[in-house]
Amino acid sequence: MRVTVRYFAAASAAAKTESAVYEIDEDLTLGELEHILAGDNPELARVLERCSYLRDEIALCDRARRLGPTRTIDVLPPFAGG
Numbered sequence: 001m002r003v004t005v006r007y008f009a010a011a012s013a014a015a016k017t018e019s020a021v022y023e024i025d026e027d028l029t030l031g032e033l034e035h036i037l038a039g040d041n042p043e044l045a046r047v048l049e050r051c052s053y054l055r056d057e058i059a060l061c062d063r064a065r066r067l068g069p070t071r072t073i074d075v076l077p078p079f080a081g082g
Contacts, residue, residue: 001026003070005037010077011051014044026070031063033073052076 003022007015015037024033030053038045053060054074055067067073 001069003067003073005073005075007075008077009079011044011047011075014041014047015075024067026066026068028067029064030060030067033067034063037075047077048075050078 001024003024004019005022006019007017012018022036024036028036034045034048038048053076054072055070056072057074060067060073
């Protein structure tokens with residue numbers, strides 16, 4: 001399936017992009033997706049460890065959970081302030 005990953009704040013800086021499109025299997029877990037996103041970018045890998053995620057605008061926290069049919073993943077690092 002085709003998934004748009006949108007990176008915000010520190011995740012965007014580490015990924016060096018605001019968004020990217022990936023072809024992935026819907027049976028992938030969130031943790032497996034993190035591994036794909038990090039690729040060979042250790043800075044992004046460190047940021048992803050602290051991130052939370054939205055799958056089609058719904059919170060996804062369990063890294064062992066399968067993504068299922070998904071159109072958009074938002075990568076949200078911890079934000080300071082209100």
